[in-house]
Amino acid sequence: AEWLHLNAAEVTRADEVLAARLSDPKNFGEHTCTALCEEILGIVQQSIGAEGGEGAGSSSVLLLGEAGSGKTHAVEWCLERLRASRPSLVVLRAYGYRYGTDAECVRHLASQVAGQLPDAPRGNASFEQTMEWLRQILNNRFQQASAVVIVLDRFEHFCSRARQTLLYNLFDIAQEVGVQLSIIGMSEKMDVMGMLEKRIKSRFSMRRLHSFLPTTMGGLVKVLMSKLRIPGGIGFSSPFCVAFNRFCEEAIRAKAGMWQHHLEIGRPPTWFLWQCIPVAALLHDAAAAAAKGAEDLADLAIARPPPSKRPRLGASAPGFLPSASGDEARALLLCGLSETEHVVLLALFRLKDRGVGATLSRVLHEIKLLHEGGGLVASFGEDRYCAAFDRLEQMRFVEIVGQASGDIPERYLPCGSWAHRIYAAFVVDLEKSSSGTSLPWNPLRALPQKVQQWAERQRH
Numbered sequence: 001a002e003w004l005h006l007n008a009a010e011v012t013r014a015d016e017v018l019a020a021r022l023s024d025p026k027n028f029g030e031h032t033c034t035a036l037c038e039e040i041l042g043i044v045q046q047s048i049g050a051e052g053g054e055g056a057g058s059s060s061v062l063l064l065g066e067a068g069s070g071k072t073h074a075v076e077w078c079l080e081r082l083r084a085s086r087p088s089l090v091v092l093r094a095y096g097y098r099y100g101t102d103a104e105c106v107r108h109l110a111s112q113v114a115g116q117l118p119d120a121p122r123g124n125a126s127f128e129q130t131m132e133w134l135r136q137i138l139n140n141r142f143q144q145a146s147a148v149v150i151v152l153d154r155f156e157h158f159c160s161r162a163r164q165t166l167l168y169n170l171f172d173i174a175q176e177v178g179v180q181l182s183i184i185g186m187s188e189k190m191d192v193m194g195m196l197e198k199r200i201k202s203r204f205s206m207r208r209l210h211s212f213l214p215t216t217m218g219g220l221v222k223v224l225m226s227k228l229r230i231p232g233g234i235g236f237s238s239p240f241c242v243a244f245n246r247f248c249e250e251a252i253r254a255k256a257g258m259w260q261h262h263l264e265i266g267r268p269p270t271w272f273l274w275q276c277i278p279v280a281a282l283l284h285d286a287a288a289a290a291a292k293g294a295e296d297l298a299d300l301a302i303a304r305p306p307p308s309k310r311p312r313l314g315a316s317a318p319g320f321l322p323s324a325s326g327d328e329a330r331a332l333l334l335c336g337l338s339e340t341e342h343v344v345l346l347a348l349f350r351l352k353d354r355g356v357g358a359t360l361s362r363v364l365h366e367i368k369l370l371h372e373g374g375g376l377v378a379s380f381g382e383d384r385y386c387a388a389f390d391r392l393e394q395m396r397f398v399e400i401v402g403q404a405s406g407d408i409p410e411r412y413l414p415c416g417s418w419a420h421r422i423y424a425a426f427v428v429d430l431e432k433s434s435s436g437t438s439l440p441w442n443p444l445r446a447l448p449q450k451v452q453q454w455a456e457r458q459r460h
Contacts, residue, residue, distance in 0.1 A: 003243060004287050008280075010240055014230050015278045022227065022277075023337050023395075028076045032222050036070075036211060040184070041078045043207050047182035048086075048147035060183035062155065064190055065211035068268020070223075071186045074211060075151060078184075082149065090148045096157025097410035098360075098386060102166040103130045105158075108383065109150075110134045131169050147180045155185035157409075159195035167200055213266055217256045223269045224252055224276060248279060251286035270394060334422070334443055340388040342447055343367055345397065346455050348417040349424065360389055360400075360411040370454050386411075427455050 004011065021027050031037045043061045063071045082089055092112050099105040107130070150170060152158055158167050171181070185192075185206075193208060214220040228248055230241050259272060276282050337345075347366040351358040364382055371380035392398040401414040417423070426444045430452055444452060 003247070004280075004283055007240060007243075010236065011244070011280045011283065014236065014244060015280055017230065017234065018228060018277065018279060022273075023341075028073050028080075029226055031070060031073050031077045032219075032226050033070065033074070033211070036209060037074050037077045039209060040074055041081060044078060044082065044149060044182045044184070048082075048089075048149070048180040060185065061207045061209060062185040062187065062193065063209050063211060064187055064192070066213055066266065066268070067188055068270055069211040069213045070269075071211050072153075075184055075186065079149065079151075086147060088147070091151065092148065093151045093383070094153070094158075095386065096152065096154035099157075100409050100412075101127075103127055105166060106130045106134050112383070127165065147182075150181065150183045152183060152185045155187040156189045156192045156195065158185075159192060164197050164200060168197075171200070213268060215263060217253065217259070217263065220259070220263060220269065220272060221249060221252050224273055225249055227273055228276060228279060247283055247286070248276075251282045252276065254286050254289065274396065334419070337443065338388065339447055339451070340384055341392055341397075342443065343370070343451060344385055344388045344392060345417055345419055345423055346427075346444075346451070348398070348415070349420055349427070349455070352417070352420055353424075358415050358417075359413060360386070360415060363389065363415075364411075370451070373450075373454075376448060376450055430456050 021029075040061055040063065047060070063074065065071050079091055083091075090113070092109050094105050094109055096105075099108070106127075110133070158164070170183070193206070196206075214223055225245070225248070229245050230236060232238050232241050236244075255275075262271065344363060344367070347363045347370075348358050350366060351362060356362065364385060367385055368380050368382075370376070371378075389398060393400065397417060397419050399416055399418065400410060401416070423444075426442050429442050430444055444455060
């Protein structure tokens with residue numbers, strides 16, 4: 001408790017650093033299961049040829065595991081190291097649940113190597129015409145590349161297509177253009193291999209690997225500390241970093257009794273992570289429990305005052321940021337959201353404010369209209385905003401209602417934003433800025449003027 005009181009300002013600053021890190025989509029950090037990562041890397045290197053050497057032919061790896069078990073993290077760890085050793089590596093990504101047809105997926109893959117696609121076939125073109133167009137684009141692009149990695153997320157959706165023609169053609173194209181290809185599939189369905197056609201199984205080898213959710217407190221602590229640990233050399237003294245990390249780990253371990261049930265029912269690490277932020281509150285609870293000799297932190301859930309020197313985010317705002325830990329955690333994460341993520345949440349806000357049912361498809365259309373209106377430097381990129389939507393869903397800012405099926409892709413399912421009330425207050429505050437009664441903290445003010453006007457226009 002004394003250390004926390006003396007270092008209250010530094011702990012608050014550490015919270016801000018962690019918020020920015022956790023909200024950065026490119027910051028995956030080190031994976032806690034290095035054996036899994038190295039095995040994936042070894043398979044891909046064998047296929048494409050390590051260090052520019054000859055590969056062993058087209059090969060692939062299928063990574064199976066529950067949601068939140070670290071599949072994406074492991075793949076990104078692998079790709080980061082491949083790019084470091086092979087700058088000419090081409091990485092293409094496809095997300096099975098986003099496409100209504102195979103042609104939509106083909107267009108998305110082509111856009112990653114050809115930009116805006118001015119010569120794209122019309123929407124009513126046949127699948128064969130679209131594949132031939134993709135073949136020509138990839139022939140030109142792959143001549144400059146020594147290796148290609150294709151990442152297929154939600155692999156089961158590609159296997160559910162009629163005759164799996166898209167998967168078969170992707171392998172065929174890579175063999176024709178003469179580059180080394182490796183496909184990395186990710187799926188939550190353990191029996192997805194049984195869905196593959198024999199003609200694909202017979203031509204391409206596929207290794208199956210598994211990632212697992214932590215089932216013990218020790219494993220969970222290892223995962224959480226990989227996200228919350230403050231390293232030296234980023235503006236904090238070495239003694240502070242050592243003490244902060246030690247107290248943080250002790251505070252997490254002290255929750256073992258409260259969290260055991262959630263571990264047993266298979267909660268993902270992200271669920272536990274959001275219980276740990278702001279870290280100042282986590283450390284205060286642990287210090288208070290230690291001072292009272294409490295063994296169960298649940299007794300403090302009713303009233304857990306923050307340290308006296310820790311400023312509350314939005315404390316002077318008009319009642320839209322209550323002191324409940326869930327809202328406080330969301331407010332902290334809002335500090336580190338990217339411009340793309342703010343735009344997605346604003347699109348959801350606009351749709352709900354008009355009384356229109358929101359889906360990912362409608363959100364993308366709303367954002368596309370914003371870009372078509374001009375005034376923004378970056379061009380509209382559907383993939384960029386879909387990735388932002390996924391990140392917001394993982395952070396519990398966005399929720400999809402229902403589950404995608406073979407007939408209804410996930411992009412057409414109803415969705416909603418848990419941050420609607422907060423963003424309504426932000427938008428109202430933008431309108432009041434001229435009267436001098438603005439909030440002390442509003443992340444929308446850092447967005448381009450065009451986006452701010454887009455948000456305000458909804459209210460008129």
